[in-house]
Amino acid sequence: MSSFLQTLIDGVTVGGLYALIALGYTMVYGILKFINFAHSDIFTLGAWMTLTIAGWLGVQAGGGATGPAAWYVGVGVLVLTMVFVGVVGFVIERLAYRPLRQAPKLNVLITAIGVSLFLQNFGQLKFIFGTDPAPTPLLLPGVTLFSVGGVSIQLVDVAVIGTSLVLMLGMEVLIFRTRMGSAMRAVSFSTRNASLMGINVDKVISFTFVIGAMLAAAAGFLYTLKYPGQLKQTADGMWVMLGLKAFVAAVVGGIGNVRGAVLGGLLIGLIEYLSVAYLKSEYRDAYVFAILILVLLFRPEGILGRATVEKV
Amino acid sequence: MSSQPVSVKGSGGAGGAPLRMLWPFALALAVAAFMHFVVGPNFNGTVVQVLLFAGINITLAVSLTMVNGFTGQFSIGHAGFMAVGGYVAGGLVYYLSARFFDSPQIAFHGGILSAGADYRPDPDHPLPLLSRGDLIMIGSCLAGGLVAAGAGYVVGLPTLRLRGDYLAIVTLGFGEIVRVIFQGTGPQVLFTKAQEMRDTPLHQLAWKLGGAQGFNFIPIYATLFWVFLLASITVAAALRLKYSSPGRAMISIREDEVAAQAMGVNVTRYKVRAFVLASFFAGLAGALAALSIGQMNASAYGFIKSFDFIIMIVLGGMGSISGAVLAATVLTILPEALRQFDSYRMIAYALLLIIIMILRPQGLFGIREVWELGPVRRLLARAGRGGSAA
Numbered sequence: 001m002s003s004f005l006q007t008l009i010d011g012v013t014v015g016g017l018y019a020l021i022a023l024g025y026t027m028v029y030g031i032l033k034f035i036n037f038a039h040s041d042i043f044t045l046g047a048w049m050t051l052t053i054a055g056w057l058g059v060q061a062g063g064g065a066t067g068p069a070a071w072y073v074g075v076g077v078l079v080l081t082m083v084f085v086g087v088v089g090f091v092i093e094r095l096a097y098r099p100l101r102q103a104p105k106l107n108v109l110i111t112a113i114g115v116s117l118f119l120q121n122f123g124q125l126k127f128i129f130g131t132d133p134a135p136t137p138l139l140l141p142g143v144t145l146f147s148v149g150g151v152s153i154q155l156v157d158v159a160v161i162g163t164s165l166v167l168m169l170g171m172e173v174l175i176f177r178t179r180m181g182s183a184m185r186a187v188s189f190s191t192r193n194a195s196l197m198g199i200n201v202d203k204v205i206s207f208t209f210v211i212g213a214m215l216a217a218a219a220g221f222l223y224t225l226k227y228p229g230q231l232k233q234t235a236d237g238m239w240v241m242l243g244l245k246a247f248v249a250a251v252v253g254g255i256g257n258v259r260g261a262v263l264g265g266l267l268i269g270l271i272e273y274l275s276v277a278y279l280k281s282e283y284r285d286a287y288v289f290a291i292l293i294l295v296l297l298f299r300p301e302g303i304l305g306r307a308t309v310e311k312v
Numbered sequence: 313m314s315s316q317p318v319s320v321k322g323s324g325g326a327g328g329a330p331l332r333m334l335w336p337f338a339l340a341l342a343v344a345a346f347m348h349f350v351v352g353p354n355f356n357g358t359v360v361q362v363l364l365f366a367g368i369n370i371t372l373a374v375s376l377t378m379v380n381g382f383t384g385q386f387s388i389g390h391a392g393f394m395a396v397g398g399y400v401a402g403g404l405v406y407y408l409s410a411r412f413f414d415s416p417q418i419a420f421h422g423g424i425l426s427a428g429a430d431y432r433p434d435p436d437h438p439l440p441l442l443s444r445g446d447l448i449m450i451g452s453c454l455a456g457g458l459v460a461a462g463a464g465y466v467v468g469l470p471t472l473r474l475r476g477d478y479l480a481i482v483t484l485g486f487g488e489i490v491r492v493i494f495q496g497t498g499p500q501v502l503f504t505k506a507q508e509m510r511d512t513p514l515h516q517l518a519w520k521l522g523g524a525q526g527f528n529f530i531p532i533y534a535t536l537f538w539v540f541l542l543a544s545i546t547v548a549a550a551l552r553l554k555y556s557s558p559g560r561a562m563i564s565i566r567e568d569e570v571a572a573q574a575m576g577v578n579v580t581r582y583k584v585r586a587f588v589l590a591s592f593f594a595g596l597a598g599a600l601a602a603l604s605i606g607q608m609n610a611s612a613y614g615f616i617k618s619f620d621f622i623i624m625i626v627l628g629g630m631g632s633i634s635g636a637v638l639a640a641t642v643l644t645i646l647p648e649a650l651r652q653f654d655s656y657r658m659i660a661y662a663l664l665l666i667i668i669m670i671l672r673p674q675g676l677f678g679i680r681e682v683w684e685l686g687p688v689r690r691l692l693a694r695a696g697r698g699g700s701a702a
Contacts, residue, residue: 029477033477034477035477035480035481096666096670099670100669100670100673103669103673104673105477106386106626106630107626107669107673108669110622110623110626110665110669111665111666111669111670113619113622113623113665114662114663114665114666114669115662115666116662117658117661117662117665118659118662118663118666120658121655121658121659121662122659124655125655125659126655237611237614237616240614240616244484244488244615247481248485251478251481255477280496282492282495282496282523282524283492283493283496285488285489285491285492286488286489286492286493286496289485289486289488289489289492290485290489292481292482292485293471293482293485293486293489296471296474296478296481296482296485297470297471297474297482300474300478
């Protein structure tokens with residue numbers, strides 16, 4: 001029972017990470033109708049920038065003699081990482097995707113792959129992050145907050161779940177309660193009509209990319225908290241796989257649907273951890289993709305998505 | 313566009329003059345023999361290796377053209393079919409030669425067509441043109457292709473009803489599942505363990521494909537001959553398909569699926585046909601890839617690998633076979649040529665990709681073939697007139 005609860009907690013924590021990344025995928029898909037394959041590399045960039053910025057702020061890897069950093073340093077690192085990666089997201093959209101606004105979807109997709117390859121290999125340069133794994137900074141003490149039924153609730157888990165919850169609620173407010181949010185929903189409904197209604201479509205798209213990149217950066221930050229130890233090089237397949245699962249989460253929840261992304265993220269996280277705990281763990285990736293295929297075959301629009309009817 | 317059931321056999325039209333049916337094969341044999349006997353011995357091992365990869369990539373790019381280029385269905389699971397072919401053929405060749413040649417050492421048992429570039433003829437022990445090893449190899453490769461085609465049918469039938477991005481996502485998921493399954497197979501029975509090899513029944517050996525460690529020591533049979541034979545046959549098949557009635561039905565689906573359906577084209581059937589055919593050639597190419605590097609590792613066949621082929625066909629021009637051939641060749645050689653720039657070469661490659669997509673979105677040739685382009689056509693016409701006048 002206690003191991004089951006532990007699995008649930010791990011599943012929800014990772015599900016929160018997936019949900020944050022999935023939000024970026026789903027918002028870009030909702031507006032531009034293309035799969036932004038460079039999004040997982042934005043997430044990677046977030047994790048590596050966390051480490052770099054923490055280094056600038058004097059937080060040592062693994063805590064060192066100074067012990068874990070104060071809580072406001074952690075928040076500072078999170079905010080600075082999100083700002084930096086948000087700027088990168090803006091630049092990528094401006095330089096790589098905007099010139100292709102009228103091009104076929106496949107071209108935009110290939111460009112996204114190009115951007116992804118660029119980010120992976122640029123990060124590997126000696127004067128950027130290098131090819132060696134780097135130790136993560138100790139931003140939180142490894143404290144057990146309390147124990148319930150033999151399960152110890154770690155501060156890290158609470159911090160990760162809490163931060164993702166705050167960000168998701170922020171997204172909910174942003175998209176459904178603000179002018180910018182209704183502009184985003186309008187553009188995703190019909191780009192042409194939105195621009196006829198006086199919405200600056202380019203601005204909305206830029207904004208979407210920046211928000212998506214910031215959420216992915218936050219996920220990268222939370223990843224370094226949840227998995228302290230060694231951060232793998234930017235071109236490692238592990239990053240791509242994490243991003244891909246987040247993408248699966250977006251599709252399962254209903255791509256283009258913000259609430260669906262959160263639901264899908266939690267579902268995929270739970271399914272992954274439960275299947276690893278109770279089924280053959282070598283196939284953990286296969287379970288996730290099997291769920292994806294089943295959902296697509298029986299409900300292609302995803303759990304919360306709306307079916308589109310093609311009109312001639 | 314008629315909806316008459318027309319057989320799609322890859323090798324081209326049914327009936328008619330047998331000679332007209334056979335000439336692509338004769339041409340493919342000639343190309344393969346030229347590569348093997350003329351080009352191969354004149355270059356060093358590195359160049360030959362790059363040429364082998366180029367041939368394999370041509371096959372994969374052209375086969376992907378049948379799905380992405382002709383029917384316009386976006387598949388990102390091509391490397392999965394390649395992996396299926398590679399594992400089936402690699403496993404069969406490895407375990408069958410261990411059985412048949414009854415020696416723990418799986419030595420090279422091929423004939424002259426499977427002799428690598430460094431082979432020097434020995435007058436005392438001339439190699440036969442084809443030997444027992446070659447027959448095992450050909451059988452295994454065909455089995456790999458057929459299993460991949462079967463997988464293509466199983467994946468394609470339910471999923472090709474999905475449209476656009478959803479199909480892309482399913483094929484991506486399929487490719488990843490294939491990868492995970494092969495990574496979960498049992499440990500390879502090494503040929504140093506002759507007893508274990510003899511005692512394990514074949515159907516159990518079929519599951520011992522090395523798992524995460526990869527499947528190694530596959531006998532290296534693939535030479536320029538086999539690789540370019542396959543590449544030429546694939547190109548010939550794709551060309552004949554493109555200008556045949558089923559091919560035009562496929563292209564009509566790409567242009568407008570609803571209109572094609574209204575004209576009586578059985579949309580799902582043609583999509584599945586293109587998918588199965590492409591999977592078959594991808595399986596064969598995967599088989600030759602395994603037999604050229606001597607090992608299989610499922611982790612190298614994820615969706616990143618599938619992207620390589622998508623990039624090739626988009627750069628060449630969607631639906632252009634000569635474009636796919638050209639792009640596959642260039643994109644195989646280019647990274648090798650840039651190797652001296654080391655860590656900057658992938659950055660340059662990525663930037664090149666983005667810039668080409670922005671500056672020339674239709675790819676090199678668009679849907680047309682190189683001989684259908686305006687300047688080339690005028691050139692050909694002038695040459696033709698000049699020839700007749702002289």
